[in-house]
Amino acid sequence: MPGFLTSYAGLFSPTDTNAPGVTSIEIPLIQRDYAQGRTDARTSDIRERFLDVLHEALTEGRDVGLDFIYGDVEDGTLRPLDGQQRLTTLFLLHWYLGYRAAQLSERQAWMSFSYATRPTARLFCEQLVTAQPPPDESAPAAWIVDQPWYLYVWRNDPTIQAMLVMIDAIHSRFADCDPRSAWQRLIASDAPAISFQLLPIDDMGSGEDLYIKMNSRGKPLTPFENFKARFERAIAWAGDKATEFDHRIDGSWSDILWRLHGYDDIVDDKFMRYFEFITDICQWRAGQLPGGVRLETRALQLFGTAGRQAEESLEFLFDAFDTWAGADIGDEFGQLFATNRADLARNPDRLLLFGTETGADLFDACCRHYGTQRFTYGRTLLLFAVLLDRVSPSEDFPRRLRVLRNLIEASESELRPHRLPALVADVQRIVADGSLDEINGFNRAQADDEQAKWAFLRAHPDLATVLFRLEDHPLLRGSLQAFDLDAATFAHRAAAFESLMAAPDGWRDLTGALLAGGNYARRRNDRDLQFGSPSNGEPWRNLLTGTSRANLRRTADALGKVLDAVAAGTAPRASLRQMQDAFVHSREATGEFDWRYYLVRYDTMRQGASGIYASVGGNMGYLVCMLDKTQMNGRYRDPYLAALARQAGADAGLPEVAVAPVFTGGHVEYHRWMELPRSGAAVRCAPDGWVLRRPEREEFLERFDNVCAEFGVDEQLKLAVPQQVRDGGYVDASDRVQAGARLLRALAAAGL
Secondary structure, eight states, rough: OOOOETTTTGSSSSSSSTTTOEEEEOOOOTTTOOOOOOOSHHHHHHHHHHHHHHHHHHOOOOOOOOEEEEEEEETEEEEEEHOOOOOOOOHHHHHHHHHHHTTSSSOOOGGGGEEESOHHHHHHHHHTTOOOTTTTOSSSHHHHSSSTTTTTOOOOOOHHHHHHHHHHHHHHHTTTTTHHHHHHHHSSSSSSSSEEEEEGGGSSHHHHHHHHHSSSOOOOOHHHHHHHHHHHHHTGGHHHHHHHHHHHHTHHHHHHHHHOSSOOOHHHHHHHHHHHHHHHHHHHTTOHHHHHHHHHHHHHHHHSSSSSSHHHHHHHHHHHHHTTTTHHHHHHHHHHSSSSSHHHHOOOTSSEEEEESSSOHHHHHHHHTTSSSOOOHHHHHHHHHHHHHHHHOOOOHHHHHHHHHHHHTTTTOOOOGHHHHHHHHHHHHHIIIOTTTOOOOOOHHHHHHHHHHHHHHHOGGGHHHHHHHHHTTTTTTTOOSSSOOTTTTTHHHHHHHHHHHHHGGGGGHHHHHHHHOOOOOOEEESSSOOOSSOOHHHHHHHHHHHTTTTTHHHHHHHHHHHHHHHHHOHHHHHHHHHHHHHHHHHHHHHTOOHHHHHHOOGGGGGGOOTTTTEGGGGGGGSEEEEESSSSSSEEEOHHHHHHHOOOOOOOTOOOGGOOOOOOSSSSSTOOOEEEOOOOOOEEEETTTTTEEEESHHHHHHHHHHHHHHTTTOOTTTTOOOEEEEETTTTEEOOOOOHHHHHHHHHHHHOOO
């Protein structure tokens, strides 16, 4: 059924003698309002892509055909049944380029365009073709609305409002073009830049044929169907491969996606998400960053240009779909992954996935959630690894997959968009080559440790089950840098760790025992140190993972001592307390009351929920803040005041000071006072003792001074604590908390 090749302007001056003569265009009553100017996201995307095509045709010489326009031509008037949207946009484009090229001074045939759907829309079109904004007008739609002929009631006409949106969109896309050159290409009678096939209804056969050819009028092609058609044309260079794509996308690949059960039956969306995953992987493998470019644009560039890169990408596309044909996909992933330790216990050969973003079926999750936060970069890399192995299987894949899982979990800071080409290359090396050399994307310290564990298990394969179980601990997630790879101690330390961390009510004793074992903290910055938390799991992960073995040497030494003690004892809690008691007694015997002594003896000094302590220069001493959150703009306490309040209140029945004050904001060097509510007297911790603040009210001063004289408080109101030099610094030679508690009890007894 041949049509007549023409353009919008060519409709009114046909070159084919058999073509119907058109003197006007009228959008009939049966048509809907003009829709290409709607502002929803989907329409905006379609509008942007359509204008891109028109712009390329008029400015870059890429002629474009707009397929068929069906209609009835009667008495010279074309009434389109299909093509209304394209014709309206072309009408607006003629007006826009015409006024900018100063071509609207005389009445022209193409101006005979109107809508029969609404009288208002018809009148607007009649007025528009007579309007000529200044050629340099920056907002033509706003200019139109500001004209005296623009009627106020037109703001309620959806077609007119959509036309104004389209005019602004045309201006945004064509503002920088040469209007005269674009105009000449637009109205050219021979080889028009923008053409279409006009099919008069008289030439279209029966009504049944018309129904079929118009694609079931009222059911527009979906974005997926449009994309599929463009993609098929783009890969025509692939010959038989392109034909195979056409067959499989409507056959075996659709069957794969139809088997995905869930809350919807929309196969198109699932295909597009999985296709986006494939396209992203191919671009990353080619060293490209997708950026903010639309999927369709990226896909047509990647797959549509013949060459080695397009061939390899198309091969991966076929593999990524074909591998699931006939497979029980859920069962395949169920054999690979577990999502909780209970499932893992039923089948220890599976790999534990951390997090709650998806279930074990990564293909299903990708088809439903790719491009959202529910399908993370980590899940993306794991799915890529599975595809690589399915294409080229390896007997060692479970071990390689475990290594990859560990690297992903340790690389939170590295899983960033700009690093994905390097990360994808790392996955290729690990899964396809079984190599940890030249790891450039993942956390380097974790990669080094994976090599160390690999060597350890080659020498001691009998410890694989123990090591893997420890890697699967939710606080470690594959990172074992805090554990010595020593065959003599590894098994019993792993068992002791799991026992301790399974009982959070014992974590405060654990923090004390670790301090007894050594200064185990990790430096977070120039001010803060990370210790374990008495109540939260995340600080333990921050302490034990994420860096090299060298940086965790002190932590590993202290942890090893604790785990050995627990493994050798009869009860974990009793072993932890014995370590603390032995440490406190040894310091008391030597008269060395440093910060570790205080934190071990007084457990209230270890109650900060974050496990983070801020101190001057990051050197723990006697000016310390114990944080509940990760920064000092959150709640925090002075641990020495907390111990003082607890000690004095417990012994003297002082409920007013039994709980230390809570602070917010400020700096660690600031003075932090604990006030006695009755008199207003206050106390703070200083590097060499306690400093007091006098009451403001006269009635308390004499009693305050008497207590100060009794305890030897000096003229600067300081209760000095005797100190001695140790390791180049001063440490207390007696317990300042006990001395301060005695003073505080005396002040309370004096009525202060």
